[in-house]
Structure formats: C-alpha cells, structure tokens
Amino acid sequence: MTDTRTRTDNTGAGQAAEHFDVLIVGAGISGVGGAYHLATQCPDKSYVVLEAQESFGGTWITHTYPGIRSDSDLYTFGYRFKPWVGAPIASAEEILGYMNEVIEENDLGPRIRYGHRISTARWSSEDKLWTLEAVRADTGETVRFTTNFLWMCQGYYRHEQGYTPEWEGMESFAGEIVHPQTWPEDLAYKGKKVVVIGSGATAATLVPAIAADCEHITLLQRSPTYFIPGRNENELADTLRQLDIREDWIHEIVRRKVLFDQRELTRRAVEEPEAVKQELLAGVKEFLGEDFDIARHFTPRYRPWQQRIAFVPDGDLFQGIAAGKASVVTDEIERFTEKGILLKSGETLEADIIITATGFNLNVLGDIAFIIDDEPLVFSDTVTYRGMMFTGVPNMVWVFGYFRASWTLRADLVSDFVCRLLRHMEEKGAQSVTPALRPEDADMPLLDWLDPDNFNPGYMMRGMHLLPKRGDKPEWQHNQDYWTEKDELPEIDLDDPAFRYA
Template identity: 80%
Template sequence: MNDAAMPKGPATALEHFDVLIVGAGISGIGGAYHLKQQCPGKSFVVLETLESFGGTWLTHTYPGIRSDSDLYTFGYRFKPWVGPPIATADEILKYMGEVIEENDLSPHIRYRHRITNATWSSRDNLWTVEAERLDTGQAVAFTCNFLWMCQGYYRHSEGYTPEWPGMADFKGRIVHPQTWPDDLDLKDKKVVVIGSGATAATLVPAIADDCGHVTLLQRSPTYFIPGRNANELADILRELKIDEAWIHEIVRRKILHDQDLFTRRSFEEPEAVKQELLAGVSAFVGPEITEKHFTPSYRPWRQRIAFVPDGDIFQCVNRGKASVVTDEIERFTEQGILLKSGQELEADIVITATGFNLNVLGDISFAVDGKPLNFADTVTYRGMMFTGVPNLVWVFGYFRASWTLRADLVADFVCRLLTHMDEKGARKVTVELRPEDKDMPLSAWIDPENFNPGYLMRGMHLLPKRGDKPEWQHSQDYWREKEELPLIDLDDSAFVYAGTKARTPEPVG
C-alpha cells in the first residue's frame, strides 16, 4: 500500500520538546550534535520525512552521485574526514551514520514523519507541529519551544524539468536524475543528458561506458575545476603520522584560505580567474573544444563552480565516449530532440539534469497567532531568522563554500540564543526592524548580479526580502561570517524578547 492510500488515524496525544529539528540531513544531524553538546539540558526531537537520515544523499541515487565540494569543509568541523576530498553519496552517508552512532543521536530521530502544519501561539509561547506518520498514516502532533528548520532548500519529491514542445511525442524515456528509476537500462542506448551543472558533469562519465553513446546537451556552458581527487597536504601529514583531528583542521583551514582568495579574485580580477579556469579544462580537451563548449558567458562565481575529480567528464569527451552539443531545444521528436540550429539528436533515453524546485521551509503551512504566514512578506535577519516569526531559525548554507560551514555557524548561534533566552527568563524571541531600519530599502533575497542560478531565479518570489544592511541580508561570505556570527549582540534591539514561561500541555493518560 502506498503512502497516499494509507488510512488516516486520529492524532495521538501531544508530545512536548524544548527544540524540534526539521530534517535529518547534513544540517539536522549537525544541529542535533551541537544541541546535545552545547545545551545538554534541552530535550529535542528530529523529524524526518524519509525512511533514514541523509537528505540529498539518500534521495539522489543516480549513477556517480558525489559531492561537488571537498569533504574537509563539507564534513563537520567536529569530525575528521579521512577519505578522498570528493566523496560518493555512500561515503557521505557512512560518515553521517558514524556521527549519529558516536553521539547516540538515534533515540532523538523520528523517521517517516511528514510535517504538514506549524502554528505559533503567543498565548502559550509554543509551536504546535502537526505531522503524518507515513508508515501508519496516523496523524501525530508535537509542541516545542523552538523550531529549527534544517530541511534544505529544494523539493525532494520532484526535480525541475522544463516543458518543451513535443515531449509527449518522444518514443523513448525521459528521466530526471532526482527520481532515478531502478529499472532504467542504459546498455547500448543512445542517451542525451540535458544540463550543464554538477549533476550533468557527474552523470556523463558515470554512464558513458554503459551507453552506446552519451551526448551532453547544454544551452550554455558552466565553469568547472578539474583536478586530482586527493589532497597533497593531507597525504603529507598522514605520512608524518599526524593525528587525524589535526590533519582535518589544518587541511580545512588551508582549503578555506585558498577558497577565500579564489572567491575574492573572481570579483576583483574576473578575467584572470576565467582564463585560469578555462586553462584547466583546455588541458584535457584542447582550446578549440574549450572555446566552443566550455566557455561560459558570465563571470566566475555567478553560479556554483563544481570540482571535477580527475577531469573525468573531459576524459570521456577525449575518448569519444561522450559528445558535447551547445544549442537550444526547438522541440522533442519521436526519435529524439530537434535543436534550433536544425540538428536532430537521436535518443533512446533523455535525462533532464535541469535542476530542482525551490522549497521554502519544507512546503509546510505556517501560521502565527492564527494568521497564515507568507515568508515573502518578511525580512530576513542574516538569512536565518525572519521578522515577525518567533522562535524559529532556518539553516540556509553558502553557494560559494560548503553548506555545512554555515550549518555549524548557525548551530552555534541557535545554542547561544537558547542559552541567552534562559538567562533572561524569556520564552519568546522575534527579530524586528529597529527604528533606524524602518525606511530601509528592501529587495530580493539575493542580488541576481551576485548569484543567479535558475532555481533561485524561479523561486525568488517565495523567499523573504533583504535590506541594505549586513544584519538584514543572507551573506555569502563565510570568511566574514565566521567572525561576525559569534559576536552577534543578542541584546541588540533587533531581538525582541517576551514571555515568562512556556505553558507545556499536561500529559495525557
């Protein structure tokens, strides 16, 4: 019986926790660790829709699924990474499983719980969270003092596929990597992968040897960084028998230093950085193919740059196992795809590595004191809190650095905020614009001139607004935030505290 067909039972008695964490992916597991370490007296639960932990690394099962940033910085700061810098989904899941086991986090995690509604009551100073148990169809409910949103930023159930004319006429199969079917047979098939980002670059070399031929079809090129899937500094330190915790910290700092320099150069001398990136690709495929198919029209870092271990996609092109076509789709045909240039690509299978749908706070229906909440009507406080929304923090990571770097920083902030509230005897905290902020110009969540991937541009109307002051923006500068976030003045007038004691529901039975 599928989940949709399961009977819906009556809600069980309310369970209460000090903190409710939404999501058992990289952010949620990290949050649970930090909460247990820094606020050991707090009760908490982690609710996860899926059958296990991992989030992205569990739902994405397409061939070759791997990180597009190094695990020394994508891994948690508190647990050394000992594998190759670019890791497979299985390696990342194993690492996360060790974090759960080593810190006894399993008793705090409830899987197969899909949250539907979250309602804040200022009378009780509590969130009420309603969910459905997907294994039984039973409705369940929780109350909590604080809601920690760690569910990520895109819809796991479906990826984004544009609607092209003629798709219904295509006699082959159309597949999105996010919902990869178990029965897909690629052997000796003509495959077209539509896309130009990290997913497409991962898929092509992973399936090239199985297919008859694979063609990467892209509307416009993306920047990549090809290189060895190894870290020379880590290898040297291991030869010297340095402790893994030291290696993790040293290598992590070196990578972050280099990334900071690279990011700043991409703004200060974009043409030089562009030529360096193109030279890295040209070393594999030569200047002609690089110019034709791997030279983006935008400056570096306006979209995410993926690391390509050992230049594997470029090696596939060199060996003739893969082709690259840069063109636009006119329409699908029975046999494949007709391009605007007039060329037709024959295909048995088309894989649409065309991105995902933005998901703002888990597609959960929120209400504050009976009023439905539209996050687009709020202003963000440093990309993690929202004006008028009490006792809630959202983890949204970095685009130009590893997601987990910000997850760790936000976790520190949450734990410090919870401790500060206890010290003040407050049970409610809301961020509000200060008098000096009232006439502040507001604009979209992020400046498209700064960063403009398709999923953000398609979903910008769903996101909170930003102001023109640093505290009312979601910064993409980890190297600044790692200094600023720990120094946030929690008694600044942007934080409005209230309440004396949360009214915890009486236990039933």
C-alpha cells in the same frame, strides 16, 4: 536531559501532543549536525528530529543516480568536529557512512523519528509554543508535537520532484524521459543513445558515470558552466598522514588551507575575473586539447562564481569527451520528436533515453503550512535576519548554507548561534524571541533575497518570489561570505533591539 512531556494541544482536536524544548526539522547534513551541537552545547534541552524520509542523509538518499558525489571537498563539507579521512570528493555512500558514524558515536539515533512528514506548524503567542502536525509514513496517522523552539534544517529544494521545463513535443518522444532526482532502479541505458540536458554538477557527474555503458552519450546544454578539473586527492593531507600527524589535527589544518584557497579564489573572481576565467579554461583545455572548441562549449557568459563552480575529479567528464564516448552540444531545444530532440540550429539529436539534469524546485520551509496566531504566514512578506531568522516569526531559525563554500560551514555556525540564543533566552527568563525591524530601519529599502549580479542560478531566480526580503544592512541579509560570517556570527549582540523578547 529535560523530560519529554505530554500536553493537550490547543488546536481544538484535544489530542495529546509530545513536547520537546527544541524540534529539529530534517535529518540531512544540517539536522544531524544541529542535533550534535544541541546535545553538546545545551545538554539540558530535550529535543527530537523529525525526518520525512525513511533514513538520514537528505540529498544523499534522495539522489540515487549513477556516480552521485559531492561537489564540495569533504574537509569543509564534513563537520568541524568529525575528521574526514577519505578523498576530498566523496560518493554518496561514503558521505552516508560518515554521517552514520556521527549518529552512532554521539547516540543521536534515538532522537530521530523517520517517516514523519510535517504538514502544519502553528505558533501561539499566548502559549509561547509551536504545535506541529505530522503524518507518519508507516501508519498514516497524524501525530502532534509541541516545542518551544523550531529549528528548520530541511534544506532548500523539493525532494519528491526535480525541475523539468516543459518543451514542445515531449509527449511524442518514444523513449524514456528521466530526471536524476527520481532515477529509476531499472533504467536500462546499456547500449543506448542517451542525451543529458543540463550543464551543472549533476550532468557533469552523470555523463562520465554511464558513458562506458552507453552506445553514446551527449551532454546538451543551453549555456556552459565553469568547472575545476583536478586530481581527487589532497597532497597536504597525504603528507601529514605520512608524518603520523593525528587525524583531528590533519582535519583542522587541511580545512584551514582549503578555506584559505577558496577565499583567495572568491576574491580574485571579483577583482580579477578575466584572469580566473582563463585559469579555469586552461584546466579544461589540458584534457581536451587546443583543437576543441572551448570558447563555445566551456566558456560561460557570466563571470566566475556568479554560479557554483563544480570540481570534476580527475577530469573524468573531459576524459570521456576526449575519448569519444561522450560529446557536448551547446544549443537550444526547438522541440522533442519521436526519435529525440530537434535543436534550434536544425540539428537533430537521436536518443533512446533523455535525462533532464535541469535543476531543483525551490522548497520554502519544507512546504509546511505555517500559521502565526491563526494567520497564515506569507514568507515573502518577511525580512530576513542574516538569512536565518525572519521578522514576525518567533522562536524559529532556518539553516540556509553557502553557495561559494560548503553548506556545512554555515550549518555549524548557525548551530552555534542557536545554542547561544537558547542559553541567552534562559538567562533572561524569555519564552520567545522575534526579529523585528528597528526604528532606524524604517526607511531601509527592501530587496530580493539575492542580488542576481552576485549569484544567479536558475533555481534561485525561479523561486525568488517565494523567499523573504533583504535589506541593505548586513544584519538584514544573507551574507554568502563565510570568511566574514565566521567572525561576525559569534559576535552577534543578542540584546540588539532587532531581537524582541517576551
């Protein structure tokens, strides 16, 4: 490993800064994976991982609500280098256990600094360095780091606070209003009337997890979401284990089969949307029967895969509804009342507790103040290079995963790119690399980060103005197609004029 160095920073404070070749922001699924790949592919590089929270895990320690689980299968959400041996849909505890094994088996723990919240990141073109200031949670002191390369693995939403709309009369409600992202440890829902507002994976997880303990629980949604109910098992993996196949082989074979099936579903969702829609609804109907109003409560207005489709293991959400322990209401909120919620239809839902499973607040670059050569970075003025680098921003890569496939698939691909880029820079004797539009891109139309006709969840639509622009060429946009990127990203020409080295 390159020795960690101490240098005097150039911010005017004169305080010693700890130096690393690479600084990784975040110890969630992306940051831990990035640390593994960096240590494996670039063993000569010194690095540190700074994590704001008290432990690793990211979303899996932020969310503590009952039943918290993945909505992606772990054969693809797990790392390609670490076999997954459990059920396809896993609990937060199981995922954290898996990540802990990765950290321990690869001696990553000494490289992670917990309780370090980064406040500013300054780039100096003169020094070819990033200088970061972070506040330590244990002492409150500000510490400084310098690094040649910044690897942003902090995720995409604000962990401290979820998104709750402002409804009229909320202050008049006599019960508790809770967002799942900040779940109280002592929330007493046993024997209570509970309303869960939302229609996504969080709501579909929470309702069956607490339904048996509540007097009654109601899922209140403005519009429905597509779900895939099914058994929480992988028959191929189980068969291969019966044949005593090695776990690393099983992991690779099952990953390929899952990815093949997902690619086919994604293709058909675009080319045969009505057929896919009917297949998804048929899966719900198997649990709820012919008499249930599937058209009203579980038939979305959009085509499949315009928003994420969550897997419902063993159809537990629908089993609770069929058993009468839970109900679903599709309506809009007029206002909150002292005893619950008045709907626009005139119906009133009485509640002791209201849970707002209404989404995230988009977080752009970790809410860190970025400064490039003394000028504040306006992130939305940049153009993205393949959803991971940005025009005018030197020596930085951001991991932003897939919506229609597991996040970790892209985290692994981006890790390969970063390591290849670092080696390429070393071979060229380059200290910095900055994406820049080429002469042939001068008249390229600049568009929003995402095409809403392609993918349009609420948290992305609310935060689109914060994100960089995309172009109409493949290299200047965030491609959501893993099956294309798995071939394209490894073949990126690092001497393309889109990369400016110094």
